[in-house]
Amino acid sequence: MGEPDYDVIIIGGGPGGLACAAVLAAEGLRPLIVEKNEHTGGKAVTVSRNGFQYELGPKLQVPMREPAFRILLRKLGIECELHAIPLDKAALVYRGRSGAYKTKVTTQETGQDPGPFFDLWELDEAERARALAVMSEIVMLSPERVSELDDLSMHDFLAGYDIPYPVYSYMAMHANASLAEPIDLVAASEQVRILQQIAFQGGGGYYKGGFGRVLDVIADAVRANGGEIWTGARVERIEVADGRVTGVSTKEHGTVTAPIVVSNAGIQPTVLKLVGVSHFEPAYTDYVRGLAPGWSFTGVRYFLGKKALQHNMYMVYADDSWWDTARYQRVMEGQVPDDVILFMTVPSNFDPSMAPPGKQCVITGTICSPDPEAAEVEMLYAKTDEMFARLFPEAWAAVERRECDGPREISVHTRDSVIPGQGGECVGVGQVVGQCGKYKPSPVSPI
Secondary structure: OOOOOEEEEOOOOEEEEEEHHHHHHHOOOOOOOEOOOOOOOHOOOOOEOEEEEEEEOOOOEEEEEOOOOHHHHHHOOHHHHHEEOOOEEEEEEEOOOOOOOEEEEEEEEOOOHHHHHHOOOOOOOOHHHHHHHHHHHHHOOOHHHHHHHHHHHHHHHHHHOOOOOOHHHHHHHHHHHOOOOOOOOOOOOOOOOHHHHHHHHOOOOOEEOOHHHHHHHHHHHHHHHEEEEHHHOOOEEEEOOOOOEEEEEEEEOEEOOOOEEEOOOHHHHHHHHHOOOOOHHHHHHHHHHOOOOOOOOEEEEEEEEEOOOOOOOEEEEEEEOOOOOHHHHHHHOOOOOOOOOOOEEHHHOOOOOOOOOOOOEEEEEEEEEEOOOOOOOOHHHHHHHHHHHOOOOOHHOOOOEEEEEEEHHHHOOOOOOOOOOOOOOOEOOOOOOOOOOOHHHOOOOOO
16 A cells, blocks of 8 residues: 555544644644534534624633643643633522522632522521531542542432532532533542532633634644644545554545544444444444433523623522433423523623624523434423523513524534434533443544
């Protein structure tokens, strides 16, 4: 065989694919990214439309201090291109014991005062002491102790503490909003690490120009260092010969060769579709099929004719609105919940250039199944409208238009659906007990 066309072919130009290509190109290799969409960015792409710039779902950077983006851009020598905007304050909107939604604005800085949380949760003095003890112990767990939690769900971990129910309810909401998982399935190690990052490295933030601008900077670095990016090109097959990859085949460009293929298309689409089960042992393909999908996010983007919301981020939840496995199952069986959680961001409250003067885009999201044909999605769109109108009437009155997205759009835009009922995951697969930490799927395939 002659010289390969590229040193490495990378399938998918989302954050992972772009980062991989940028580092390889900076090291002197010749990477090629093949991206099926017309623009790189994956789930974090920033759309520009009608004077607005916005992500397709609500997104924040966690942690804010020394996030992966900063580490990467520093390695590439372009850290000056990362213009971070901290989330100084966030609005928590919670319905608990009082039966009415109440709002507290909390700081997202490290070492934040838990008092506003305790006030919102209506804890008495004894409950405050218990809550502080639990929360302090969680954030101070050693890395070794956290790693031991791979075998424990967050629910089971918290069962070992005398925890006030409103604190448990917050943790259950956090599992939904941050990991798109139920508290009784998500690995405690995963959730505790995020809680520690929030406590010590800052609870969230955004970037000037949106996440898409950061990803465009990384794409520029790929090209500047000799890498290549094809957009609007879909990989139909990863080519394999004698147990080794030889490249990929695309409809648009034919077969392209490389001795290494890095797939960011998802482990299930990669193994079951792009390579094919005939190249793997049955035990491995059974393992890949059995990886548990995370949940999806479905939501509505509201375009307002005036500035009606003052905070950058809102988290709306109630003791009965987050989902564990049992609540999720009831919704899948057709039960309509009274309320759902709502995770909301307002990009132009971080960066005014993200919206026309005097206007706002509000991005809302709530959890749903990862099924691209999810039957509950229309109900959740309607429930989101009803809650947005009830809790934010001034903003609802200012709505000029709205856009909806769910697991179907996620699957079409990013991860192909290759297993019935899966493909529209918000984060991906393998975040539950037994599939995280030391059990995480290897990034190296048996080929």
